[in-house]
Amino acid sequence: MSVAPGTTVPHRGMITISIMLATIMQALDTTIANVALPHMQGSLQASQDQITWVLTSYIVASAIALPLTGWLCGHWGRRRVFIISVIGFTVASALCGLATSLVGIVAARLLQGIFGAALVPLSQAVLLDINPREKVGQAMAIWGAGIMVGPILGPLLGGWLTENFDWRWVFFINLPVGVFAFWGIARYLPESRPQGERLDIFGFVTLSIAIGMLQLFLDRGEQLDWFESWEIKLEAAAALVAFCFFVVHTWTVQGVSFFDRDLLKDRNFVTGLLFAFIVGMILFATMALLPNFLQGLMGYPVIYTGEVTAPRGVGTMIAMIIVGRLVQRIDVRAIMALGFGLTAFSLYQMTRLTLQMDSTLIVVSGFIQGLGIGFTFVPLSTATFATLAPRLRNQGTPIFSLLRNIGSSVGISIVQALLTEGSSKAHAQIAATVAPGNVALSTLPQMMSPDTATGLALLNAEVTRQGALIGYLDDFAIMMIITVLAIPLLLLIRSPRRSATASGPAEVPH
Numbered sequence: 265m266s267v268a269p270g271t272t273v274p275h276r277g278m279i280t281i282s283i284m285l286a287t288i289m290q291a292l293d294t295t296i297a298n299v300a301l302p303h304m305q306g307s308l309q310a311s312q313d314q315i316t317w318v319l320t321s322y323i324v325a326s327a328i329a330l331p332l333t334g335w336l337c338g339h340w341g342r343r344r345v346f347i348i349s350v351i352g353f354t355v356a357s358a359l360c361g362l363a364t365s366l367v368g369i370v371a372a373r374l375l376q377g378i379f380g381a382a383l384v385p386l387s388q389a390v391l392l393d394i395n396p397r398e399k400v401g402q403a404m405a406i407w408g409a410g411i412m413v414g415p416i417l418g419p420l421l422g423g424w425l426t427e428n429f430d431w432r433w434v435f436f437i438n439l440p441v442g443v444f445a446f447w448g449i450a451r452y453l454p455e456s457r458p459q460g461e462r463l464d465i466f467g468f469v470t471l472s473i474a475i476g477m478l479q480l481f482l483d484r485g486e487q488l489d490w491f492e493s494w495e496i497k498l499e500a501a502a503a504l505v506a507f508c509f510f511v512v513h514t515w516t517v518q519g520v521s522f523f524d525r526d527l528l529k530d531r532n533f534v535t536g537l538l539f540a541f542i543v544g545m546i547l548f549a550t551m552a553l554l555p556n557f558l559q560g561l562m563g564y565p566v567i568y569t570g571e572v573t574a575p576r577g578v579g580t581m582i583a584m585i586i587v588g589r590l591v592q593r594i595d596v597r598a599i600m601a602l603g604f605g606l607t608a609f610s611l612y613q614m615t616r617l618t619l620q621m622d623s624t625l626i627v628v629s630g631f632i633q634g635l636g637i638g639f640t641f642v643p644l645s646t647a648t649f650a651t652l653a654p655r656l657r658n659q660g661t662p663i664f665s666l667l668r669n670i671g672s673s674v675g676i677s678i679v680q681a682l683l684t685e686g687s688s689k690a691h692a693q694i695a696a697t698v699a700p701g702n703v704a705l706s707t708l709p710q711m712m713s714p715d716t717a718t719g720l721a722l723l724n725a726e727v728t729r730q731g732a733l734i735g736y737l738d739d740f741a742i743m744m745i746i747t748v749l750a751i752p753l754l755l756l757i758r759s760p761r762r763s764a765t766a767s768g769p770a771e772v773p774h
Contacts, residue, residue: 275452276394280403282448283387284410286350289441290383291414293322293357293376295551296422299566300431307431310366316487321370323673324479325377328472330666333382334659335463335522337389342658343455346386350449352379354442361435384411385661390453392649392657398592404645405588409581412637416577419555420570427567467522470510477503478670482677490681524659527652533660535756536648537667539600542750543644544671546607546743547637549679550614557736558626561619561729572623572630579634587642596643597754603639604751606632611744615737619729647757675743682742683735691731695724 297304297318305315336345356375363369387410391403425433481499488496514523527533554573558564564572587599610633613625645664652660 278448278452279390279394280406282445282452283346283390284406285441285445286346286353286383286449287387287407287410288413289438289445290353290380291411292418292421293380293435293438294414295418296414296425296434297322299419299422299555300426300434303426303431304369308363308366308369314366316483317366317370318373320480320483322373322377323483323669324476325374326381327377327475327479327666327669329378329381330385330662330669331471331475331522332468333385333662334524335468336382337386337658339463341455342386342389343449343453345382346390346449346453347446349379349382349386350442350446353383354438354446356380357435357438357442361432382662385665388645388664389657389661392661393654400650401591401642401646402588404591405584405642408638408641408645409584412577412580412584412641416551416580416634417570417574420567420574423566423570462520464517464520464522467510467513467517470506470513471522474503474507474510475666475670477506479673482673485677486680486684523663524656527656527660527663530652530656531756532647532651532758533649535753536644537664538753538756539640539644539750540648540664540668541671541674542746543637543640544668545675545678546747548672549675549743550611550633550740552676553679553683553736553739554626554630557617561732561736564623572626575627576630576634576637579631579636580638581634583635583638584642587639591643591646596647597757599643600640600647600754600757601751603636603641603643604747604754605636606639607636608744608747610636611740611747614740615744617733617737617740619733651758679739679743683732683739685735686738687728687732687735689731690734691727694727694730 301315301318304310304318308315333345353376356372356379359372360369360376363372388404388407391407392400395403421437422434425431425437477499481496481503484499485496490496491500510523514521514525551573555569558569558572559566583603590599610629613629613632617625648664649657649660
């Protein structure tokens with residue numbers, strides 16, 4: 265259903281709370297397990313390479329299942345799909361916590377990814393439908409806050425649970441949340457009428473292979489030295505070939521297509537997908553770099569790392585509260601430009617980080633970046649779906665989430681690869697100056713004298729730290745440049761207010 269201005273939806277508040285509980289539960293699980301991996305590795309007797317499948321299995325399963333959300337809603341009805349997803353995700357969380365072997369937890373994480381894939385796009389589609397046009401901005405602020413909880417607060421909560429209880433509570437914490445979400449959705453969310461749509465099997469299979477192989481390529485590329493590995497070459501080739509088959513099939517098929525071509529006729533939606541990719545890349549790539557920087561180079565413990573990065577979440581929440589009330593009064597492009605500007609400034613601040621500083625700059629830059637992300641994401645979500653026909657939302661919201669997820673995977677892979685390359689080059693350049701003729705060596709403490717084996721080892725360790733610092737700073741600079749270059753692309757977005765006026769009354773789907 266789509267709501268006209270002034271219309272009251274029964275139990276709108278309870279529906280919102282219920283679906284956002286499910287959304288937060290899924291969003292947290294994208295990052296909450298990361299900090300618990302070392303503890304899982306010892307408990308499950310797994311190698312470093314094997315334990316990463318706890319993350320990879322979830323990411324790949326979620327990516328493959330995500331595009332299926334639209335068809336499932338059309339075939340079975342959105343309420344039924346939502347309920348099954350919440351039940352499946354909650355049960356899979358319990359199985360993760362009870363796992364006693366690597367195979368068991370990887371299988372449970374696969375189930376988590378499959379059932380959890382639909383939760384975020386379904387919650388967005390429901391909020392778009394149960395709120396009138398004048399409240400869509402506030403609804404998207406609530407939704408955006410929910411999905412931002414994961415990357416921002418996940419590591420902090422995961423670290424606290426692991427340190428004070430056990431790594432299994434990283435998964436058990438989902439159980440009460442899942443029960444409350446199930447109760448609220450089952451009781452208050454009205455059912456949409458199933459359409460009995462036929463599944464385009466060839467389109468689904470080719471897209472699933474393309475997405476799955478791409479995620480494996482991005483996730484394992486760094487571990488296997490990219491194209492030096494035959495596995496990575498095969499995954500890249502399979503992703504490319506499968507995607508080409510999908511595009512040709514979708515463009516030429518007569519009748520039912522897995523990807524509705526009408527989505528591509530909406531300029532705001534297509535442009536929104538581009539920005540979803542960019543925002544996912546900037547946000548998640550930065551969040552992937554910071555914990556390693558703080559723990560590996562600065563020596564911060566896990567809990568303190570979570571504390572100094574938490575202000576990013578505070579900034580995001582504040583911005584979303586403000587922007588939810590502004591999107592109906594100010595051009596969303598101006599708000600997004602402010603958001604990108606704040607994000608770029610915070611990344612500039614992060615290029616000034618040193619190994620001798622305290623945590624003040626990290627806290628300040630994180631808070632500003634949180635503001636920037638909040639001022640970007642809410643108007644982006646609003647503008648992307650402002651002119652999209654309501655009948656296309658069940659398909660459009662999972663595609664939006666998919667592009668954001670792929671952007672995050674691409675961003676993380678790029679910055680990790682650049683970090684490795686940049687650190688190695690910087691190490692070589694600094695090490696080249698460690699020669700007998702360099703008078704600066706005489707100012708070093710005696711214990712770091714290159715004339716002794718111990719001193720040489722200590723000197724090499726410091727050169728490695730400085731080289732890694734340069735690698736991190738270069739990455740932050742690159743992310744800043746990408747953010748600045750994205751600002752002119754905002755001109756591609758049409759003002760939702762003008763578009764809404766031109767398009768007439770909203771279409772009411774079945």
